[in-house]
Amino acid sequence: MKTADGCKLFGAHQALTGIQGGVVLLHSVVGCNFGSMAFHAACDMADIRQTCTVISDSDVIFGGEESLSRALRHAEELCSPEVIFLVTGCVSDIIQDDVHSAAKAFQGRARVVTVEAAGYRGGLEDGYEAALTSLSELMSPLPTAETPAINLLGLGADDHRAGPDLEALRGLLHGKVRLNTVLSRCSLEELRRAPSAGLNVVLGRGVGLAREMERRFGIPFEVLDYPYGLTGAEGLWHCLERRFGLDFSEELASFRRRTAEGLRPVYSYLQALYGMPVSLIGSGARSRGMARFLIRELGMEVACQAEREALTDLEDFFDRVRASETAVLFGSSFEAELAEELEIPLLRYDYPVFDRLCVTCRPYVGADGTLCLTEDLLNEIMGTWNQKGALYQ
Amino acid sequence: MHQPFFDDLRTLMYPSALLHTFGVNGKVSGSVGAAGEIGGGVVVILHGPRGCGFHYRHSARRRHQPFYPLLCSDLTEREIICGGADALRRTVSEAWDRYRPALILIVPTPVSDILNEDIRAVAEASRTQGIRVAAVQSELFSHRDKNYSRTRVRELARQKITGDNRLELELKGCGFTEALWALVEQVMEPQPPLPRSVNIETVGWGSEGTLVLKEIGSFLGQCGITVHCWIPSAPLELLITAPAARLNLVKRVRWARRMKERFGTDYLHLGGAGRYTGLEGIALFYRDIGEKLGLLDEMEPLIAAETEKALAQTETARRTLADYRCALVCRGLQTAPLRLKLYASLGLPISHICLILTPEMRREMALTPELEAQLMDRIQDAAGLYAGGSPILLNPGEAELREVFAVVDAVVGTGDVTLEGLGAPLIPAMSETVSLSFESYVRNVFRLCDRLSARTARDELILNRMPFQTRYYPLYDGSESLWAKEMWERMWLYRKEDVQ
Numbered sequence: 001m002k003t004a005d006g007c008k009l010f011g012a013h014q015a016l017t018g019i020q021g022g023v024v025l026l027h028s029v030v031g032c033n034f035g036s037m038a039f040h041a042a043c044d045m046a047d048i049r050q051t052c053t054v055i056s057d058s059d060v061i062f063g064g065e066e067s068l069s070r071a072l073r074h075a076e077e078l079c080s081p082e083v084i085f086l087v088t089g090c091v092s093d094i095i096q097d098d099v100h101s102a103a104k105a106f107q108g109r110a111r112v113v114t115v116e117a118a119g120y121r122g123g124l125e126d127g128y129e130a131a132l133t134s135l136s137e138l139m140s141p142l143p144t145a146e147t148p149a150i151n152l153l154g155l156g157a158d159d160h161r162a163g164p165d166l167e168a169l170r171g172l173l174h175g176k177v178r179l180n181t182v183l184s185r186c187s188l189e190e191l192r193r194a195p196s197a198g199l200n201v202v203l204g205r206g207v208g209l210a211r212e213m214e215r216r217f218g219i220p221f222e223v224l225d226y227p228y229g230l231t232g233a234e235g236l237w238h239c240l241e242r243r244f245g246l247d248f249s250e251e252l253a254s255f256r257r258r259t260a261e262g263l264r265p266v267y268s269y270l271q272a273l274y275g276m277p278v279s280l281i282g283s284g285a286r287s288r289g290m291a292r293f294l295i296r297e298l299g300m301e302v303a304c305q306a307e308r309e310a311l312t313d314l315e316d317f318f319d320r321v322r323a324s325e326t327a328v329l330f331g332s333s334f335e336a337e338l339a340e341e342l343e344i345p346l347l348r349y350d351y352p353v354f355d356r357l358c359v360t361c362r363p364y365v366g367a368d369g370t371l372c373l374t375e376d377l378l379n380e381i382m383g384t385w386n387q388k389g390a391l392y393q
Numbered sequence: 394m395h396q397p398f399f400d401d402l403r404t405l406m407y408p409s410a411l412l413h414t415f416g417v418n419g420k421v422s423g424s425v426g427a428a429g430e431i432g433g434g435v436v437v438i439l440h441g442p443r444g445c446g447f448h449y450r451h452s453a454r455r456r457h458q459p460f461y462p463l464l465c466s467d468l469t470e471r472e473i474i475c476g477g478a479d480a481l482r483r484t485v486s487e488a489w490d491r492y493r494p495a496l497i498l499i500v501p502t503p504v505s506d507i508l509n510e511d512i513r514a515v516a517e518a519s520r521t522q523g524i525r526v527a528a529v530q531s532e533l534f535s536h537r538d539k540n541y542s543r544t545r546v547r548e549l550a551r552q553k554i555t556g557d558n559r560l561e562l563e564l565k566g567c568g569f570t571e572a573l574w575a576l577v578e579q580v581m582e583p584q585p586p587l588p589r590s591v592n593i594e595t596v597g598w599g600s601e602g603t604l605v606l607k608e609i610g611s612f613l614g615q616c617g618i619t620v621h622c623w624i625p626s627a628p629l630e631l632l633i634t635a636p637a638a639r640l641n642l643v644k645r646v647r648w649a650r651r652m653k654e655r656f657g658t659d660y661l662h663l664g665g666a667g668r669y670t671g672l673e674g675i676a677l678f679y680r681d682i683g684e685k686l687g688l689l690d691e692m693e694p695l696i697a698a699e700t701e702k703a704l705a706q707t708e709t710a711r712r713t714l715a716d717y718r719c720a721l722v723c724r725g726l727q728t729a730p731l732r733l734k735l736y737a738s739l740g741l742p743i744s745h746i747c748l749i750l751t752p753e754m755r756r757e758m759a760l761t762p763e764l765e766a767q768l769m770d771r772i773q774d775a776a777g778l779y780a781g782g783s784p785i786l787l788n789p790g791e792a793e794l795r796e797v798f799a800v801v802d803a804v805v806g807t808g809d810v811t812l813e814g815l816g817a818p819l820i821p822a823m824s825e826t827v828s829l830s831f832e833s834y835v836r837n838v839f840r841l842c843d844r845l846s847a848r849t850a851r852d853e854l855i856l857n858r859m860p861f862q863t864r865y866y867p868l869y870d871g872s873e874s875l876w877a878k879e880m881w882e883r884m885w886l887y888r889k890e891d892v893q
Contacts, residue, residue, distance in 0.1 A: 001467050001484065007444020023873070029503045029535040030885075031419020034412060035448035041408050046869045048415050051880040054888070057534035060507055067884070074883045079876035090442055090504045091535075094473060119444035120469050120504065315491065334450060337461040355457045 002315050005308035007119030011127025016085040018157030021188035023081045024050040028089025042354040043158045055091050064097045076108035086114045093118035125309045133208035142196040148244040149178040151197045153206030160353035168366030204285020226289030229297045258367035279304035279321045280330035282350035345384040397601040407456035415877050423568025424500045426454030433629040436494040439465040441502030489524050495629045499528040503535045527579040533566030543759045550767035552666045554730045554775045560666035563647045573648035584637035590619045595626040597644040608830030616692045667731045671738025672834045703831045707838040711740030720745040722807040726768035730775035732806050737779035745797045746785045803848050810856045811863045818848040
């Protein structure tokens, strides 16, 4: 089979590596460390907060607990992290390393949070859920904030444009609601503050932690798709209106105006997109959010849509797209394979994106984000014009 | 590739060096990388869990260009308990039904290695059904031999700088080599010998490599020698016939030895120990080929003519270069002799040799005082031979560097931008390529000449607004990166030492 998404370890990595003040220790072989880091480097090569116990053949024979203990000691000595996120992989799981005892025996100042993430036990979303749920260990009850405050759950550390999107999401709240904690892009301090929020907004994933926080702290949660476009913002605003009795009707009007004015110079191109068949693949909430935006706001036809975690074999999706009349593809960098084959544009929006960079504040959500997203889409289309000679031969 | 520096740029845009500061690839990467070079429809099956099949498409030693035809047997808990042979057989069968590939290469993962899966038996059984399948055999678990770099430095210290002896080291557990070994064992077939022919291993030629390979092929053609097969960057049908060639020109020695054992194909190892550095080195490279093929007498006039031609073409430029005085800055002690030999060949005088050897480098390379002295002796010898005995400064401070830079026209040999603004312009090391074609030598001379004449201080580099320092260059020094580097080294290199 051709794998459509990563394994449990990669999901855990995405949930944990964006937490400032913590470090990720992969109790695994070098390939897991290198592979996850290679995706991360495309997002932030100056902030590497992960390492690996380098399970070797002798660990396989004699057990890897000693290597693990040594790694915990070294991590403590070298960077004094507040928390070490200990993530196990396939090999440590097969050889049945007693990681919990090793973590318990560790006498450092850092707290060790253990996440079981053997790749053969689940996919990326399973790992993300497991790791995010483990974060509840670091939370204690707090009084609910007096002003409306929410936590956002579901962002991955290396999601494409996660930084700008986060700022745009904050902007969507327009100061009426405080963004309390964002998982997983926050400090440990912010993480500990999470129980003071009045609502957990779950962007598709993170439901396990949301349930746990509801059980332990009484915080309700709402699950939304990724809020691309006005329709995405509306979903978020409706939820906040319901929970906090707020009114976002002015913001809604302003969003409409901003996007209309912003895209007016290219209105003919928007007309070209209208009714055009497209296909998209992405993790559940992103895929659904993007499909909604493309259909309802750009007026495109979604010929094929797939949620990665539900796909057994990526080729099944490819076959459906090949058989469709798709003119544009939306996915991750890996879907360049199909886009190149079909000679159609690819808009990269889903993890992993390793062949496009984002260092400017160009989000894909919010009013300005809608302009950026549309601009990138049009540029990708124009950049894919590949007929150099006669057009009709 | 018409513009080789774009090829270099694409290589550099994959932050391999950065990532190798904090980890190494699993050896699966090398095997997949090798498969990615083979033309004619190769599908790789990773015998492992789904995550391996996901990320190894990207971390396949192919820069940012993924290897798409990568499947995996999707080992789950059930296979971990009951064995994965059925899952592998099923994946082979599905791959055959869907893609009809010319070759299916099965690559083991650490998981299948622990389970002791007999993937060669699955491959063999598939071959009896008419499916061409080869299976890579793991020599080591998970990753390559971690002592290789240190061993290499020790061996290098014993090498003569003139390159009269050879450095021929095997790297065990390299995934790339393991894949080539599998090709030799299970794909190549005995052939009638093809006189006056060579195979050339394609990967690892560095800057301008692709262009230089073509130029090497062209010169060999002038000598009446055919490049039979580019290994492994050739169509599968041609790789099968690789044993027809008389000689393999190789970067990695382990698979070549196996090919010699199995088919009698001799090899010439192109190590990086300086034997083939500079114009004289290029000529020596072709002489070595001639000697191996028994064609030296025939080739000698052509080699001499090509050497003369290169010298004539570059005469004016070399005369210009001879008027400059440059300081050489090298990180570590290994490369300085090669650099000095290269600059001498290009005609560029080196008036000062500055060596940066940090405590971290000493430790990484396990430099004992004796070994360090040996390496320094090599540099002294090289300075005597190629730089008129220019002074050598070990770890000069900023004041010393400024003094040196004040009396030279430019600094060469380094890309360390923290040295910009100290009084002399830098000519980035990427300007000098080390390759084995006469044409590349000519380009090197002209390029260096151009760069020196256009030299300029880059005193407002954005990079220098960031917290870099020479000691850790090229590592960014403003975050957790330094602990992550030290952590990695403790777990990887100093595993046996109880560093507290």
